[in-house]
Amino acid sequence: MEEPQVKDEVTEDSESLSSWVSWLRSVAPYMHAIGGQTIVIAVAGEMLAQGKLNSFIHDVSIISAMGTRIVLVYGVRPQVEALMNLKDIAPVYVDGVRVTDPEAMSCVKEAAGEVRLDIEASFSQGLPNTPMAHSHCRVISGNFVTARPLGIIDGTDFQLTGIVRKVDAEAMRRELDNHNILLISPLGFSPTGEAFNLTMEDVASSIAGALKAQKLVLLTNVDGVRRFDEVVSELTTEQAEEFIEKELVDEEDRYNLGYAIKALKQGVERVHIIPYSLDGGILAELFTHDGVGTMLTEENLESLRQATIDDVSGLIKLLEPLEKDGTLVKRPREKLEQDIGHFIVLEHDGIIYGSAALYSFPSEKVGEMAALTVHPDYQGFGDGERLFHQIEKMARKAGLTKLFVLTTRTAHWFLKRGFRAATLDDLPIEKRNFYNWQRRSQIFIKDL
């Protein structure tokens, strides 16, 4: 009989194992949030031409494995250019838009067919030791997009260049319900039986809007929306409109923003503009707090607000590690549920990453700030200060004249913000009676 396998000593690797476990746990909230979401991903033909297809498909298969509904729209601009070059056909552009004559159209069809087959082949991989092992991604394409000709503009007949007229959202939903990935070319078809050459961005934003997708991801050749050479990480529709109107960003960004705004106005929750040049960029954008490109939403995503009962689980996740290491006093779930009205939270994209609570002692006109916390990954950006200022504001509004805190590890943070060391006698009687002599917290107080 073969000897059963035994494990090697784990101790050596225990540090990397534990950091791996804590990394996976930190990603879990994003995984839970993304399950069931409809995500439309537009991938520029340039990315595929640069040989990045396989690693990108690996990433898409990971996102798909989390129970998302994926529509993949691809562009073919460089592939069409290459074919036209090969066939000695001169491209014609007017105001940056291609005039698609029948000869150019045959190149568009050829390029779209070839790219489609490459993507389907890539989705069919299943080699062991790759992210595609056991993936079984089924890919469906079809005539889901109806197009109409762009027409004659300022005397130029754009011929077979078209724009999206309608999307068969119902048929697409049926395929997504069946756990199929939809693969859509930048071609649309008219009731007269013609094919039209569309832009990838038009197709992707129209589909995202028709499906009321949670996310539209545009993988482009820019890093995101750039202002003063820096990528803007978040924008609201209103800000994006101002960027376009006042020409605060360059033409390429304005082009992307136009489609992003169109999608948001049709009910898409978030649009992400990210660079295709970054390996794993789509994973980093969807599963990290700051992302890698620009995220657009109708409203501001980051909010400092009153906590509600729905925040209790998020608060537990935030506070528990600090309770375990003794930084904060343990608050059982029932206590948090009872006290939720005292809490304010910082939320970003559905994740609670900061909190503070205010307990008032009106007869003594004193308040206690408790559970002031910012998730370790996001400390040092002024959020602790924001929470504190909000609590100060609330305390003043409630007519309190002093604010105190009990802390074992954060003395200097409070001293820097105008608190002074105090004694038990400075606390309201009720609090004095419950002082925990084992914790021996230091007391700091501030006049408001």
Ligand SMILES: CC(C)(COP(=O)(O)OP(=O)(O)OC[C@H]1O[C@@H](n2cnc3c(N)ncnc32)[C@H](O)[C@@H]1OP(=O)(O)O)[C@@H](O)C(=O)NCCC(=O)NCCS
């Ligand atoms: C205290 C805390 C809320 C600050 O959050 P934050 O978002 O990092 O705060 P800010 O960005 O506004 O302030 C950062 C500054 O505080 C300093 N700081 C952070 N933790 C500190 C601590 N324990 N002691 C002293 N200073 C501290 C940082 O060094 C930084 O200093 P700088 O501005 O001079 O560079 C956060 O560190 C935290 O959650 N700590 C664990 C929980 C805790 O101790 N809460 C207080 C008990 S009631």
